[in-house]
Amino acid sequence: MTAPIAFDNSYARLPARFHARLAPTPVERPRLIRLNRALARDLGLDPDWLASPDGVAALAGNRVIEGSEPLAAAYAGHQFGNFVPQLGDGRAILLGEVIGRDGRRDIQLKGSGPTPFSRHADGRAALGPVLREYLVSEAMAALGIPTTRALAAVSTGEHVARERFLPGAVLTRVAASHIRVGTFQFFAARSDVEGLRTLADHVLARHDPEAARAEKPYRALLAGVVARQAELVARWLLVGFVHGVMNTDNMSVAGETIDYGPCAFLDTYDPRTAFSSIDQHGRYAYGNQPRIALWNLARLAETLLPLLSADEGEAVAEAESVLEGFGARFEAAYHGGLGRKIGLSGLREDLREDDAALAGDLLKRMAENQADFTLTFRNLCAAAERPEADGAVRDLFVDPTAYDDWAARWRERLGKEQRDGTETARAMRAVNPAFIPRNHRVEEMIEAAVEREDFAPFERMLAVLARPYDDQPEEAAYAEPPADRGIGYRTFCGT
Numbered sequence: 001m002t003a004p005i006a007f008d009n010s011y012a013r014l015p016a017r018f019h020a021r022l023a024p025t026p027v028e029r030p031r032l033i034r035l036n037r038a039l040a041r042d043l044g045l046d047p048d049w050l051a052s053p054d055g056v057a058a059l060a061g062n063r064v065i066e067g068s069e070p071l072a073a074a075y076a077g078h079q080f081g082n083f084v085p086q087l088g089d090g091r092a093i094l095l096g097e098v099i100g101r102d103g104r105r106d107i108q109l110k111g112s113g114p115t116p117f118s119r120h121a122d123g124r125a126a127l128g129p130v131l132r133e134y135l136v137s138e139a140m141a142a143l144g145i146p147t148t149r150a151l152a153a154v155s156t157g158e159h160v161a162r163e164r165f166l167p168g169a170v171l172t173r174v175a176a177s178h179i180r181v182g183t184f185q186f187f188a189a190r191s192d193v194e195g196l197r198t199l200a201d202h203v204l205a206r207h208d209p210e211a212a213r214a215e216k217p218y219r220a221l222l223a224g225v226v227a228r229q230a231e232l233v234a235r236w237l238l239v240g241f242v243h244g245v246m247n248t249d250n251m252s253v254a255g256e257t258i259d260y261g262p263c264a265f266l267d268t269y270d271p272r273t274a275f276s277s278i279d280q281h282g283r284y285a286y287g288n289q290p291r292i293a294l295w296n297l298a299r300l301a302e303t304l305l306p307l308l309s310a311d312e313g314e315a316v317a318e319a320e321s322v323l324e325g326f327g328a329r330f331e332a333a334y335h336g337g338l339g340r341k342i343g344l345s346g347l348r349e350d351l352r353e354d355d356a357a358l359a360g361d362l363l364k365r366m367a368e369n370q371a372d373f374t375l376t377f378r379n380l381c382a383a384a385e386r387p388e389a390d391g392a393v394r395d396l397f398v399d400p401t402a403y404d405d406w407a408a409r410w411r412e413r414l415g416k417e418q419r420d421g422t423e424t425a426r427a428m429r430a431v432n433p434a435f436i437p438r439n440h441r442v443e444e445m446i447e448a449a450v451e452r453e454d455f456a457p458f459e460r461m462l463a464v465l466a467r468p469y470d471d472q473p474e475e476a477a478y479a480e481p482p483a484d485r486g487i488g489y490r491t492f493c494g495t
Helices: 037-042 053-060 127-142 181-188 193-207 217-239 286-308 312-323 325-341 349-368 373-385 387-394 401-414 421-429 439-452 456-465 473-479
Strands: 019-021 031-035 071-073 077-079 082-084 092-100 103-110 149-161 165-175
Touching: 031 053, 031 456, 037 149, 053 149, 053 165, 077 181, 127 149, 127 165, 127 439, 127 456, 181 193, 181 286, 193 217, 193 286, 217 286, 217 312, 217 325, 286 312, 286 325, 312 325, 325 349, 325 421, 349 373, 349 401, 373 387, 373 421, 373 473, 387 401, 439 456, 456 473
Parallel strands: none
Antiparallel strands: 019 071, 031 149, 071 092, 077 082, 092 103, 103 165, 149 165
């Protein structure tokens, strides 16, 4: 009989010190909560089989199917700036890799039991964090932001001990790979240059085959990761996303958003916003994310020094020259995206500096007036088409006159565009979502599932967030911020 999943496991073929081989720990009563059928088809998988008892058993970790080579990956990482030489997959097991429509993808179980890297933890996941990651990662995909994906969520029929006993669950996560900056740090911390080279060659073959043929392939590898991260963080900022814990073990070299523990989205715009309860000093606040990304990339560059040149001075110079490109790459992606959010095409080079200043001034006024990030930009779409729609934007500002002066300059600039208001509004609606995973709605969804086993809010939110740029007037309540504007909201890691 043909195996139901055609695995091709390149990471499992790496040397033994890269991972620990073990099967997931079975659960008592697995039950399928949600299967991402569209994603399954993209991966070349049969969704009907995945939804069958045998498929659910595989998604819960109760069955290891033919071709799977389950393993927990080793990695290290800087956590809030402090280096930990060994972390690794403490509650996740990579089942293997498949080749689908978009190329090679990892299939990993999160919450699948303890591993040698668990550090005395139970290796399990609670239902709430599993549903949060499923919903937010799929919302990010619909927003067009590179991200890991959610293939399935399965309840375990068991409870996990956290601040109280909570229902357990397992998430099936799909990623271009699960290789992190911390994976490189694991080998660098052990002065294992051979391991670094093996890992770097694997990353080149998997993520940058053109870079593998470059004159200086390891420099090209670093440049590729820098470029992907610069553009990724710019995209986060443009939708008001705050990762929460940007440790080096949470930064994927594939340039995908990974590990959605204490993440959240801005309600009121304030660049100092840090939602995570453990981020007491705001290290990973919204406005700090570009700086932290560069800091993390510098840690990656340090690990690659032995591969860049046998001469330490030359290696450092090579690394620094690549890292210097982060700023320009980020600024181009961020300011270009911000310009599009306010209806500017960016085609006039002579206006780009002024356009950046105009957009920046809007953000400044939004911060001073506690304006909602998502609604301000979405309501601007209608204002670009009909000046009489200004009221919906003004009402978001504590001092509505703060908007008026800016709006006059904005309309003057829109007059230099080569399109009318209708075309401008259409273009703006394509980049300014009407719907994001509003934090209070996410909490309501989790409470319904955890306390009442009611998954209807989860399903409804998934449906709404699958079309974030459509108006969906019948779902307008999901676009509204909380009454308290989200001020003081906190998230928790959920491990």
